[in-house]
Amino acid sequence: MTRSNGSSPGIQNPAGSPLDPAAPALLTIDLGALCDNYRYLAALAPGAECAAVVKADAYGIGVKRAVPALIDAGCRTFFVATLGEARNLRGVAGDVDLYVLDGLFPDAAPEFAAIDARPVLGSLPEIEDWSRYCADTGEKRPAALHIDTGMNRLGMRPGDVDALADDPRLIGDFTPALVISHLACGDDPDEPMNVRQRTSFDELRSKLPPCPSCFANSAGIFLGPAYHYDMVRPGVALYGARAVNGVANPMKPVVRLDIRIVQIRDAEPGETVGYGANRKLATKTRIATAAAGYADGIFRHLGAADGESGMTAYIGEYAAPILGRVSMDTITLAVSHIPPHLAARGAFVEVIGPHISVDDLAEKAGTIGYEVLTSLGHRYERRYVGLEKQV
Ligand SMILES: *Cc1c(COP(=O)(O)O)cnc(C)c1O
Numbered sequence: 001m002t003r004s005n006g007s008s009p010g011i012q013n014p015a016g017s018p019l020d021p022a023a024p025a026l027l028t029i030d031l032g033a034l035c036d037n038y039r040y041l042a043a044l045a046p047g048a049e050c051a052a053v054v055k056a057d058a059y060g061i062g063v064k065r066a067v068p069a070l071i072d073a074g075c076r077t078f079f080v081a082t083l084g085e086a087r088n089l090r091g092v093a094g095d096v097d098l099y100v101l102d103g104l105f106p107d108a109a110p111e112f113a114a115i116d117a118r119p120v121l122g123s124l125p126e127i128e129d130w131s132r133y134c135a136d137t138g139e140k141r142p143a144a145l146h147i148d149t150g151m152n153r154l155g156m157r158p159g160d161v162d163a164l165a166d167d168p169r170l171i172g173d174f175t176p177a178l179v180i181s182h183l184a185c186g187d188d189p190d191e192p193m194n195v196r197q198r199t200s201f202d203e204l205r206s207k208l209p210p211c212p213s214c215f216a217n218s219a220g221i222f223l224g225p226a227y228h229y230d231m232v233r234p235g236v237a238l239y240g241a242r243a244v245n246g247v248a249n250p251m252k253p254v255v256r257l258d259i260r261i262v263q264i265r266d267a268e269p270g271e272t273v274g275y276g277a278n279r280k281l282a283t284k285t286r287i288a289t290a291a292a293g294y295a296d297g298i299f300r301h302l303g304a305a306d307g308e309s310g311m312t313a314y315i316g317e318y319a320a321p322i323l324g325r326v327s328m329d330t331i332t333l334a335v336s337h338i339p340p341h342l343a344a345r346g347a348f349v350e351v352i353g354p355h356i357s358v359d360d361l362a363e364k365a366g367t368i369g370y371e372v373l374t375s376l377g378h379r380y381e382r383r384y385v386g387l388e389k390q391v
Contacts, residue, residue: 014258014348015383023381024291024329025259026348029061032386033252035073037238040250042074044221045228051077053217053235055085055101060376061239061254065384067093070238072387079120079233083108086117099144099178103154109133113141118177122146122154124163127170134174142177145211147204149181149197158204165207176211178231186219187245194223218243241369242359255358255373257380258348259292259313262330264340273332274324278305281323286336288320290349293329296377298351299365300326311364314350315342 013019015026042050052075058066067078067089077097080086086100097118104112104119104126110133112119121127121143134141145164148155156164164170181201185191198215205213212230218237220227222244237243240254265287273279273287290313294300303325304310310322313333320333320343335343352358358369365372 025380027380028256030386031069038073048228049231051233053079055081059373090115120144131173142175144178149200180214257352263289279324288335297375301365314355
């Protein structure tokens with residue numbers, strides 16, 4: 001049996017101001033919380049400059065709004081992953097230092113120079129390319145050097161650092177503005193690898209010409225002053241997600257996601273819900289279908305077949321557990337116990353918000369807050385709030 005409700009009066013619109021009536025969901029991004037998080041992290045490392053990692057469109061929240069807000073909060077140095085991201089960022093931030101973590105592809109040096117972006121050089125061939133370009137153009141351009149202390153991902157191995165130390169001409173044609181390394185296990189403060197990496201960083205950077213050092217990501221900041229050096233470069237904590245496991249997260253939430261109910265139906269015992277028909281109803285159940293799915297970053301692992309517990313959304317103070325699989329564009333929620341004027345067509349369902357943090361949702365999906373943030377959908381209406389002054 002299927003039944004559809006008309007739109008009920010009194011539906012709470014979490015935006016508090018007119019929404020596109022066709023918007024399937026509302027993503028609210030609190031730039032005030034972002035700035036508070038920046039200042040909080042900067043204050044944890046008072047002796048260091050606090051940069052910001054804004055790769056992947058500022059972890060999904062949007063560089064166009066996030067970067068001006070961070071500049072207003074005092075940030076002067078930004079890290080992105082790719083040159084394309086650096087170009088976007090230059091469009092919104094003229095006068096900042098801009099580092100590209102993924103380094104230098106062959107022949108890309110002029111593209112970096114064109115937007116005054118600094119590659120993070122992590123291998124001898126990259127260093128040779130940048131050196132040659134600087135020598136050819138007669139300008140000593142800044143770049144960062146990346147030393148690998150245990151990630152085995154990017155950065156120079158100890159032998160490469162020795163080669164540089166033996167032949168300083170390799171970096172004579174450009175200006176090493178920063179030397180960096182990256183923690184593998186910073187999210188676990190008890191992990192002995194943290195100290196081993198720090199010791200290795202100290203040993204290797206001492207072989208290079210003196211230059212400001214940058215070691216700590218978000219988690220590294222929480223490891224204490226020994227990890228702060230001259231600059232820290234948080235990412236995920238700025239956006240409110242957990243950087244350190246096993247302790248309370250002190251960051252303010254930046255993201256809230258509410259999706260809209262498109263239909264309500266009552267289904268009978270014995271019927272099934274969704275693809276695979278893998279969720280059989282034991283009792284008569286009212287089902288709300290809400291308008292976002294895995295194409296919007298609601299991971300398929302958040303679904304619940306028989307015997308599984310998936311995600312739980314909230315309508316006001318009422319929990320609404322998911323039923324069956326996540327579809328591409330929708331999820332189905334159990335709402336029998338929720339007053340019909342709340343669980344109604346057009347109403348908003350909290351997916352990330354006061355009841356469910358980014359990390360709660362990530363845990364349910366078997367992933368991490370980083371992936372929830374960087375998967376935030378592009379079909380949501382986005383609202384930026386929290387700043388008095390528009391930046
Ligand atoms: C992504 C990244 C960061 C930021 O890490 P968070 O854990 O998000 O704070 C810092 N440094 C490097 C090299 C990165 O790739």
